[in-house]
Amino acid sequence: AAAGGGAAPEFKHDIKTVGVVGTGTMASGIVQVFAQAGYDIIYVGRSQDKLEGVLGYITKNLDRAIAKGKGTEGDKDALLGRLTGSTEREALGGVDIVVEAIAEDLDIKLELFRDLDKIVKPGAILATTTSSLPITKLGEATSRPQDVIGMHFFNPAPVMKLVEIITTPDTAADVDETVRALTANVAKVGVSAGDRAGFIVNLLLFPYLNDAVTLLESGVEMTTIDAAIKETAGFPMGPFELLDVVGNDVSLAIQKELHAEFGEPGFAPAATLVAKVEAGELGRKTGRGFHDYAK
Numbered sequence: 057a058a059a060g061g062g063a064a065p066e067f068k069h070d071i072k073t074v075g076v077v078g079t080g081t082m083a084s085g086i087v088q089v090f091a092q093a094g095y096d097i098i099y100v101g102r103s104q105d106k107l108e109g110v111l112g113y114i115t116k117n118l119d120r121a122i123a124k125g126k127g128t129e130g131d132k133d134a135l136l137g138r139l140t141g142s143t144e145r146e147a148l149g150g151v152d153i154v155v156e157a158i159a160e161d162l163d164i165k166l167e168l169f170r171d172l173d174k175i176v177k178p179g180a181i182l183a184t185t186t187s188s189l190p191i192t193k194l195g196e197a198t199s200r201p202q203d204v205i206g207m208h209f210f211n212p213a214p215v216m217k218l219v220e221i222i223t224t225p226d227t228a229a230d231v232d233e234t235v236r237a238l239t240a241n242v243a244k245v246g247v248s249a250g251d252r253a254g255f256i257v258n259l260l261l262f263p264y265l266n267d268a269v270t271l272l273e274s275g276v277e278m279t280t281i282d283a284a285i286k287e288t289a290g291f292p293m294g295p296f297e298l299l300d301v302v303g304n305d306v307s308l309a310i311q312k313e314l315h316a317e318f319g320e321p322g323f324a325p326a327a328t329l330v331a332k333v334e335a336g337e338l339g340r341k342t343g344r345g346f347h348d349y350a351k
């Protein structure tokens with residue numbers, strides 16, 4: 057599906073094998089999305105343990121679905137059979153598209169893109185799921201900026217329908233169209249956005265989340281804010297529940313990028329968000345963020 061109408065996009069590149077770099081929450085969800093749509097996946101992480109973490113995430117989701125009567129053990133085995141994990145980036149040499157979902161840090165991503173440029177076959181698409189970093193710069197780090205594009209998934213990727221598709225001034229039209237076709241093919245809704253911090257959703261969402269933290273600092277109870285937003289304003293989660301799902305480290309990185317690009321005083325990361333990250337209270341993934349998940 058594509059939001060905003062227009063002719064259905066067509067594949068201009070043949071996409072059979074998808075590479076995913078990263079083993080965190082987003083990478084795991086993205087691997088699941090492509091595997092569910094029938095693609096063969098090669099996913100790359102820094103250690104065997106981290107690769108197993110991806111399988112653990114997907115297995116847990118599939119087991120939960122099976123328990124609800126959605127899918128069978130046979131479907132699960134078939135899906136898992138499409139996944140190949142590797143600790144070597146060289147394993148990505150033959151893939152048709154790479155979707156990068158590593159740490160939200162420009163230097164780390166630039167290093168990866170320089171490496172992908174050397175490793176991945178010519179003509180393959182190099183996509184990033186960054187939520188706030190300049191994709192144009194990632195393209196410029198390669199010898200093939202025409203093949204570099206943003207494919208921004210939302211958390212939890214297997215559930216959230218939206219994918220923001222971000223072209224840079226260098227992205228080739230056929231790469232854009234192929235990624236729009238691919239997005240529809242994995243049952244997501246693609247929306248085109250320009251290459252500026254936050255794109256569409258995070259530019260609107262993170263100032264709101266940051267304001268919620270500022271409101272908390274002014275003395276309003278966290279549970280009051282979460283309940284007001286969730287139960288009466290109709291959002292699926294309160295802001296602190298959502299910060300804990302996204303991860304305070306990820307949220308802080310996004311907030312800093314928005315502040316750096318737009319310079320709005322209100323975009324400066326709230327002190328308590330910074331403190332949470334310094335304390336290692338990153339959210340659900342560490343068992344504690346704004347809320348406590350240890351129980």
Ligand code: 3HC
Pocket residue numbers: 117120121124126186187209210211212213214215216258261292293298302306
């Ligand atoms: N992985 C896979 N599936 C999941 C899941 C997960 N982590 N969490 C929930 N689900 C599935 C459930 O299995 C269930 O599936 P079903 O409908 O087939 O039975 C479905 O989602 C609904 O789950 P629940 O009934 O347990 O709970 P909710 O109705 O509360 O839904 C939610 C959970 C979909 C996460 C909902 O609370 C929600 O939409 N929250 C807001 C999420 C959001 O705003 N995300 C965007 C964050 S910003 C971002 O990602 C940008 C990035 O750059 C940081």
